[in-house]
Amino acid sequence: MQTIENLKKTLGGIDTQILETIKKRIEITNQIGTLKIKTGEPMFVPEQERKMLDSLSKRFDADIFGIESMWREIMYISKREQQKLKQTNKNTITIGIQGGKGSFNDIAIANFLDKNSFDKEVKIEYLYTTEAVLESLNSGAIDYGQFALANSIGGIVEETITGLGAYRWTQVENYHIPVKHSLLLHPNASIDSIDTIMGHEQAIQQCKTNLTKMYPHCKKIGGTDLLTDNASIAEAVANGTLPKTTAAIGHESLASLYNLKIHKKNIQDQNDNQTTFVLVKL
Template sequence: MIVGVLGPAGSYSEKAAKKWAKKMEHTDVPVFNYYEDITDTFSAVVNKTVDYGVVPVENSIEGSVGITLDQLFENEITITSEIVVPIEHCLLSKGSLSDIKIILSHPQALAQCRNFLKTHFKNTELRTTGSTSHAATLATEFDEMAAIASRSSAEMYGLKILIPNIQDHNENYTRFLVIKSKYKTSNIKSIPTEHLYKTSIIVYLDQNRPGALYEILEEFAKKEINLTKIESRPSKKALGDYLFYIDFEGSIQDETIKSALDNLGRKVKMLKNLGSYPKDN
């Protein structure tokens, strides 16, 4: 089983993938292909270079990962699982605190540590990288470079943990999605039916019609379907034109869910079903 993740080794995406593989109790030991960015991971899934991909979709501090939402819309994929991973960012370096002139990390990690950086490194240059583990590899080159990355990255690349737990809130979690090509048969055994499921969809409304969004929400309310997330994202067609990303409890196999989606399909310009998958508890 080949799994695509953000690389290099030691990324939080890899951590999520390992947690997922253990949870699935798959007989094959996962082999990881590492990619520079989320777009490349999606491409590997769509082209079937990998069996599955693991991508970050939202963080408890910084919210949704925009590029992942865009790629979910633009590609023919299916979500097979979600994995929630606790995030502990550490300041890593070969040198000491007084040596640091440049701090590197993924844009999400830098944003999650915004207050820390403003307080302690206000005049320090910040540089973005494709992943936290990529930042860690770069920080091995010079004493004046530091990375915001995980403890495992420190161990993997021989860096010192100068300051642990530097995220702005201790309760920091990232939700990852496990995705596969829509046209690839899954070789993962099915989850027991008593497991709680979620379903993710994208809808495009007729936004020139008053009450269009209300009609969508009303459909879920009438059938007592619990929405866990609703978010707008620019359609990139015109200013003020949006797609809506909706997560809710339940599986497409449930008759209530099927009925709701059938009704929604008649009320919107476009409905894309991203899949039903076991909820990570």
């Protein structure tokens, strides 16, 4: 007759076998990663991962055994080890950020790099959205990612919270910077001609009260799709993608970057406005 103690010993043996098998799997995936580095093949192929998960789900009852979630965890461990191999074998570190050039994300990562150094050259990729950052991180296209997590006025950044649940990541550090918004106009526009004010939904929220008081006649629009980020909106105003009757919200440095003029500085509702950013890796 089986006893609980005997069954526990049997389980212990099975657990040891599982761990040894996972260890062997990581060794093999590392060998594959090394070969891919030599041949220049992409380290991670999402379509291949999906096929593997679909195959496992057909062989087992995924709903009962949680095969997909368990296997995603195993693959995540393998991907993380392969990413370490990739970083060891290249001369640069790539950090993908949520914003564009001149955005507060850009300023935040510059501040972080001023205080912290990597042992390799750092390259910044402007990815504009949190989802794009996390997707690039999980595909191996970037080594680290950064995005805004929360603001002292606007609260939690919704697009970040949505993205965090869909991807795997590990927090490296979090930090905050002061956020002071300016109203930016096309060089040939006057404030009297402006009928729309556009910015990231968080920027609109952080300036909501002042914008309503100072520019009651203007529509206030949070950017979407390719025009989600303050920097991309500022660029669109400058190059004519958006009409001259649209004003952008963002850091004052966007004016010099995109040849815009600053109509008014410090339009945020609170002078002590600040945003918390998170640096992540696999």
